[in-house]
Amino acid sequence: MFNGKVAMVTGAASGIGRSTAVELAKKGASVVISDVDKERLAETEKLISDEGGEVMSLPADVSSAGEVSGMVEETMKKYSRLDVAVNNAGIGGDLAPTADYTEEGWDRVLNINLKGQWLCMKNQIPVMLKNDGGSIVNITSILGKVGFANAPAYVAAKHGLIGLTRTAALEYSAKGVRVNAVAPAFIVTPMLEDAGLLSDPEAKQGLVDLHPIGRLGEPKEVADAIIWLASDEASFVTGHTLMVDGGYTSR
Secondary structure, eight states, rough: OOOTOEEEEESSSSSHHHHHHHHHTTTTTTEEEEEEEEEHHHHHHHHHHTTTEEEOOOOOTTTOOHHHHHHHHHHHHSSSOEEEEEEOOEEEEEEGGGGOOOOHHHHHHIIIIHHHHHHHHHHHHHHHHHHEEEEEEEOOOGGGSSOOOOOOOHHHHHHHHHHHHHHHHHGGGGEEEEEEEEEEESSHHHHHHHHHTTSSHHHHHHHTTTTSSSBOOHHHHHHHHHHHHHSGGGGOOSEEEEEESSSSSGO
8 A cells, every 4th residue: 555655653652653653564654753752662663673664763852843854854865755744743731721721831732732743744745745745644633623621732732733734735735745634532542541541440431431432442543544544545635634533523
């Protein structure tokens, strides 16, 4: 499906990003993986290389313009092309009501979850345009479609990312670069684990109850949706946000 193509995945150290990177490699892509967590990123690299996949690891902070441009430059130096970009890096951020949210906390979430995605596209799109076009999939969230109490920065960033995705799709689709988004619900990832939401049975059940399908999602279920959108099988799909949410937003 991706033989001869080069794919970049940010936030690839764990969860959805890791699963997506592994699946892209299995389907023939040369995969560039990035994250700020170097230890977990090395684990992802090993998973791919042990299966015979082609992988290059480039630790980077997506909120840094210099690090993002360097990541894309290093990709071009090695492969001379970029066909697929999965902009997945993000954080949950602090939890607090809107009026109590700190400016520092707000800036951190917006810089990583929205500005970081824009910086990635700002550098990815030009190199795609120089070749045969490409496909970008931005990872937003169900909270890009609905509100969620005590998460104002995260909700604002994810709403903004959907708007950014649609705008870029209008600008570049006719030039060969499709831009879409995937919006997962609550997925079993280290982000939930680190927040203590999976180890507390009551908290976990509370999350499960939000999903009409009756369970939380798995990273590979999201990765499969990302891969379809990134592939030529979705060649007439652009500017779209695909909900992978177990029915969460159908309520």
